[in-house]
Amino acid sequence: MDRVAIIGASMTQFGQRDAWIRELLAEAGQAALADANVSPDEVEHLYVSNMASGEFEGQTGVPNALAHDLAAMPAYTARIDQTSSSGGAGVYAAWQSVASGASDMTMLVGGEKMTHRSTAEATDVIASLTHPAEYKHGVTLPSFAGLTARLYLDTYDAPRESLGKVAVKNHKNGLDNPHAQFRKEVDLDTVLDSPIVADPLRLYDFCPITDGSAALVFCPESVAREYTDDYAVISGIGGATDTHVVHERADPTTMGGVVNSSEIAYEMADLEPDDVDVAELHDMFTILEFLQSEDLGFFEKGEGWKAVEEGVTDRDGELPINTSGGLKSKGHPLGASGVAQVYEIYKQLIGDAGKRQVEADVGLACNVGGFGNCVTTTIMESR
Amino acid sequence: MSDDNPPMEAYRYPDGSITYPGHPVGPGGEEPVGTVDLSEYTATVLTWTTSTATPPGVRQPNTLAIVEFDVDGEPVRAIGQVTTEDVEIGDEVEPVYAEELREPGAGIREPESQEWDGYQFTPV
Numbered sequence: 316m317d318r319v320a321i322i323g324a325s326m327t328q329f330g331q332r333d334a335w336i337r338e339l340l341a342e343a344g345q346a347a348l349a350d351a352n353v354s355p356d357e358v359e360h361l362y363v364s365n366m367a368s369g370e371f372e373g374q375t376g377v378p379n380a381l382a383h384d385l386a387a388m389p390a391y392t393a394r395i396d397q398t399s400s401s402g403g404a405g406v407y408a409a410w411q412s413v414a415s416g417a418s419d420m421t422m423l424v425g426g427e428k429m430t431h432r433s434t435a436e437a438t439d440v441i442a443s444l445t446h447p448a449e450y451k452h453g454v455t456l457p458s459f460a461g462l463t464a465r466l467y468l469d470t471y472d473a474p475r476e477s478l479g480k481v482a483v484k485n486h487k488n489g490l491d492n493p494h495a496q497f498r499k500e501v502d503l504d505t506v507l508d509s510p511i512v513a514d515p516l517r518l519y520d521f522c523p524i525t526d527g528s529a530a531l532v533f534c535p536e537s538v539a540r541e542y543t544d545d546y547a548v549i550s551g552i553g554g555a556t557d558t559h560v561v562h563e564r565a566d567p568t569t570m571g572g573v574v575n576s577s578e579i580a581y582e583m584a585d586l587e588p589d590d591v592d593v594a595e596l597h598d599m600f601t602i603l604e605f606l607q608s609e610d611l612g613f614f615e616k617g618e619g620w621k622a623v624e625e626g627v628t629d630r631d632g633e634l635p636i637n638t639s640g641g642l643k644s645k646g647h648p649l650g651a652s653g654v655a656q657v658y659e660i661y662k663q664l665i666g667d668a669g670k671r672q673v674e675a676d677v678g679l680a681c682n683v684g685g686f687g688n689c690v691t692t693t694i695m696e697s698r
Numbered sequence: 699m700s701d702d703n704p705p706m707e708a709y710r711y712p713d714g715s716i717t718y719p720g721h722p723v724g725p726g727g728e729e730p731v732g733t734v735d736l737s738e739y740t741a742t743v744l745t746w747t748t749s750t751a752t753p754p755g756v757r758q759p760n761t762l763a764i765v766e767f768d769v770d771g772e773p774v775r776a777i778g779q780v781t782t783e784d785v786e787i788g789d790e791v792e793p794v795y796a797e798e799l800r801e802p803g804a805g806i807r808e809p810e811s812q813e814w815d816g817y818q819f820t821p822v
Contacts, residue, residue, distance in 0.1 A: 389764055442753055452760075452816070512750055562776065562777045646777070
């Protein structure tokens with residue numbers, strides 16, 4: 316079977332931007348096409364990953380707007396909304412469009428415009444994904460993180476400092492990412508002394524609110540060779556859901572969507588967790604890096620915190636995690652994040668990650684929506 | 699609980715499982731066969747947090763807990779506000795009715811789309 320290749324990618328500056336959603340998407344889309352040396356009229360399918368442009372900005376119909384702005388008509392377009400995992404779900408849709416033979420040239424653009432809203436308003440837009448039984452109590456995604464972090468630390472006898480070290484590591488990585496929202500190192504004391512947001516988690520345990528966009532260009536591997544020698548292939552991809560009501564999960568410290576989506580991806584790629592050389596995980600909150608690193612099979616349950624303590628997940632460690640700076644440092648424009656994760660893995664695999672470059676032939680991206688409600692795991696290999 | 703208060707209604711399914719809130723189809727794939735009023739039981743705190751960055755219409759700070767009821771040997775979990783910040787894992791709590799947990803209409807969700815009353819938890 317002809318594998319699905321990624322032949323071009325881009326991401327905008329993440330952070331507080333003056334541009335609105337249409338402009339952000341067009342900026343990333345135009346840059347990705349240029350990077351792939353593909354003209355707009357060659358695009359057969361155009362997907363936009365976006366959670367809430369209507370709620371944030373009052374702008375709907377973004378895929379058609381983007382197709383017009385890029386002169387990509389008459390491409391088939393669709394918007395992919397899977398909350399924070401819209402980007403990963405978009406990667407799945409784009410992969411599917413090429414793998415099925417429906418399209419020989421597909422572009423995915425993910426983006427979100429958020430920073431014009433107050434933190435309370437943005438938190439509420441995101442929390443609107445919760446069940447009514449949760450929403451009426453004022454449950455937010457950060458509060459799920461606080462609840463889970465306390466249980467994890469208590470269950471596995473992990474020190475509070477280990478969570479802080481995730482933030483320290485990812486901020487250090489973000490320093491070398493020119494697109495990151497925060498290019499600033501933080502020390503452990505700063506993390507541990509920052510204001511409480513959802514006890515025991517503090518401000519530096521959380522990703523920021525972010526504007527930004529990222530884009531990828533997909534085609535069959537046989538077509539890729541006509542455009543470039545520098546491409547990566549998707550060798551495995553899986554998507555899965557977990558309960559909508561978070562407290563109904565048998566083990567709140569296990570994300571079933573991560574377990575199930577990664578099992579599908581590993582089987583498709585015929586690879587094991589030990590084969591992965593570099594990974595981008597959805598560290599919307601520091602605790603999520605522990606949970607995913609365990610549920611993806613990198614470490615035993617309850618041992619993810621030790622890997623961070625021992626430097627295993629540092630950029631020069633055995634398994635570098637979040638070389639981009641992760642959502643924590645790079646920022647988290649909801650619909651863009653899953654696309655930007657794959658952008659980082661793509662850059663690592665083609666050897667174009669600059670100061671962030673690590674030795675890698677196999678990379679993995681895990682994009683999480685809600686609090687593990689929806690997950691896409693993508694495994695990529697160098698050509 | 700007062701007789702005037704609505705029940706804290708969980709659904710029971712044919713395989714014996716109970717969920718709160720209820721669903722049209724239970725974990726075993728079957729429709730519910732009955733209900734259980736959790737307000738008649740006490741529960742144990744599984745974990746808790748105090749959230750300081752709360753959305754519009756939510757009290758600040760907002761202490762929340764995931765608790766576990768034991769309904770005749772069947773575990774049932776629920777999430778809800780706690781009436782105090784003085785709570786620990788393993789504490790025993792009981793449900794107490796509140797007419798309004800959050801100000802309807804202050805947040806993004808349509809006020810008429812859901813109920814806003816419910817049960818908080820208070821240490822026994």
